Amino acid sequence: MPELPEVEYTARQLRASVVGATIREALVFWERTISHPAVPDFLAEVAGRRIEGVRRRGKFLLMDLSGDLFLSIHRRMTGNFLLLPAGWSLDMSLKDLDAALWSTKGPLFTFDPASGLSYSHELRYCRVCFIFEDGRCLLFTDPRKFGKVGLWGRALEQEALHGLGPEPFSEDFSLAHFTAALSGRRTNIKQLLLDQTVVAGVGNIYADEALFYASLHPTRRADSLSDAEIALLHKGIVEVLTRGIEHGGTSFNDYRDLWGEAGENFNHVHVYHQDGKPCSRCGTLIERMVIGQRSAHFCPHCQPAPLLATIPLASE
DNA sequence: AATGCTACCTGCAGGC
């Protein structure tokens, strides 16, 4: 599941490889992947544009194009990018491309046989393909079809990002902002961390890791946190995201980098999908529970469950 | 205004 570190990592890879390239044409294999504008307009407008820059905003990947346009890509659950070298996309149907890669995958990429990654598998789920003038081909693959690709005028960035909150590494994500965002919120802290208007880019993995960092139980009511707890959580969010980027992202199921390789942050998580394993801090077995229809992982010793004391007094 | 629930999708694990 790509969250901020995974998107950041991909953005850096794309910046180093496709900035300066010109899109000859795009192909769309699943129309609902295109969120804006209508598919015919998307195809017509993207052709001939030069990629001038690659940015990340929250979990959005933004590619600035010539003519004051930009592409917004949100990978949601299973979206991935794969960059194919020149020579494979020209005049080939996707099926031919798939067959070619399948039979000669050796020289194309370095690739861990133990991972069992199949290029055929990736190509089968190609939803949008950008073919560059130099013959390279950037694929957006997405088995679950939740991912979105949009093309926008530069002036519509706010609309494209739809109320996204502050970047965790920017000054906008200040302790004062975070404190204000928690104030008066009766919802549990886990769900609040997943709210992209509070802080942009945190998903299920890093929300659980940040709560472990701050020794907070996921069901704690947001408005029950002390100033010290808020400060520690604020620090924890930045810390776990930073570590995630340093480790090249967390590969749990579907996440792969631009060349089809897996990130290694999964070797560094403390609680996410670690239920039944001993806590790295105290040895207590990590537990899993469902909060708001999604899983939360925590150490029951380090992150004690809230009791009556966490309910604000009537006088407050 | 804040919160809760569901649709969107498909692969896969688990049960029988």
Added chain:
DNA sequence: TGCCTGCAGGTAGCAT
């Protein structure tokens, strides 16, 4: 072996 059920999770949109 094969079918069926449920789960995974980010976000929009709708209901409360």
